[in-house]
Amino acid sequence: MGLSRRLQADLYIIGLSAIWGCTFVVIKQALQDISPLLLITIRFGIASLPLYFLVPRGALWGPGGAPRPHGALVGGAVTGGLLFAGFVFQTTGLQYTAAARSAFITSMYVIFTPLLSILLRLRRPAASSFAGAALAVAGLHLLTSPGGSTTGFARGEILTLLCALAFSGHLLAVDHYTRRYDKSAIAFAQIAVVGALGLLPALLLEPMRFVATPRLFIALGVMSLVATALAFYVLNLVQSWTSPTRAAIIFAAEPVFAVLTSLVVEGEVLRGAALLGAALILAGMLISEIAPAARRRPGPAL
Secondary structure, eight states, X not given: OOOOHHHHHHHHHHHHHHHHHHHHHHHHHHTTTBOHHHHHHHHHHHHHHHHHTTSOTTSSBOGGGXXXXXXXHHHHHHHHHXXXXXXHHHHHHTTTSOHHHHHXXXXXXXXXXXXXXXXXXXXXXOHHXXXXXXXXXXXXXXXXXXTTOSSOSOHHXXXXXXXXXXXXXXXXXXXXXXXXXXXXXXXXXXXXXHXXXXXXXXXXXXXXXXXXXXXXXXXXXXXXXXXXXXXXXXXXXXGGGSOHHHHHHHGGGHHHHHHHHHHXXXXXXXXXXXXXXXXXXXXXXXXXXXXXXXXXXXXOOO
């Protein structure tokens, strides 16, 4: 008996969590050789190339090659704009904060996702959403306090928190558009939009830096082809097989993989207040998501 689509989605998303958790360290090291916006432009520009050849004919272009005014292009513009904002905040923030700390703050999109969904649909928030958010805020305070961080809640942490908000909006937008339009078209369009949006700011708004090192080329290959092209294609493929809330719960594993990678590669260890703060953030994620899911679907989940 084959696996249900819901269980397949769970397994794929766990794999994506591992890939993206490991890239925090990869990105932080790459930033020693390349400026942030240029990194985003090259990463997503390269990633868009293989994705283009997976788009079915007619999904993006109408008769005669004219772009379709609605549908996948609009979905790609919306999801790509949110994704661009998230990666700009995250990549810039990584210049000023540790990889493991960035991963835990980024992961707060797990909590923002249901709250934003409730806000957009004008529904009353569940008590567990408030409880989870309160735990996460307490955890964020400990994680970025002088006892858990050398900088406190400073520029890097603020930028990364904005990244979490953008990623929560992106997860909801992906769920909305992949249920209506071709998944591979949405995947290509959003990645191409991110690369295009980054080009002009990379040229005009930051001191451009590109040091051609083996470390940088390896990082660009991993981030472009594995952590972007493959990962976002898979995400768009399986997102409609599950719910944004369930996906967000599983993505809670991402900072755990980031911490393990930081420990192995950079010897970075969370201790004391930072460790307690990270644990509270994880607890807040699970409380805000699992309790409402249990009320909606009694009995064991597949």
